[in-house]
Amino acid sequence: MNSRNGVTGQIEIDVRTSEIDPYNIAHHSNYLIWYELGREKYMREFMQNWVQQINLYGTTKRLEYFKARYSNPVHMGDQLTVDTFLEKQMEIKDKVIFWFKQKIRNKNTGKVVNICSSRVSFIIR
Numbered sequence: 001m002n003s004r005n006g007v008t009g010q011i012e013i014d015v016r017t018s019e020i021d022p023y024n025i026a027h028h029s030n031y032l033i034w035y036e037l038g039r040e041k042y043m044r045e046f047m048q049n050w051v052q053q054i055n056l057y058g059t060t061k062r063l064e065y066f067k068a069r070y071s072n073p074v075h076m077g078d079q080l081t082v083d084t085f086l087e088k089q090m091e092i093k094d095k096v097i098f099w100f101k102q103k104i105r106n107k108n109t110g111k112v113v114n115i116c117s118s119r120v121s122f123i124i125r
Helices: 029-046 048-057
Strands: 008-014 059-070 079-092 095-106 112-124
Touching (some): 029 048, 029 059, 029 079, 029 112
Antiparallel strands (some): 059 112, 079 095, 095 112
């Protein structure tokens, strides 16, 4: 596998109207989507050779584990940065597993608003 451990990927996101509740706070379900955007961009940028290989063989992708800790709310119009770091990877028979660490920072306030650990597996057919 050809990944670049030790590299942190970043993606910027603006909180949109559809992501907030009546109190102008982003709903917690959006964080999962924002983290997925960060993981996908990380894989495209830093694991491109591996991604091309798995697309040749066909895979089933599964989010196996997700744990997040919320610390500060975000509001409509806030600009967020999602930092993604590949912590570990492992291959078991026809399965490849990636452990990611991620955090979301609010660029407007400078505060970390959420931290997450996730495990994504690819079953190669």
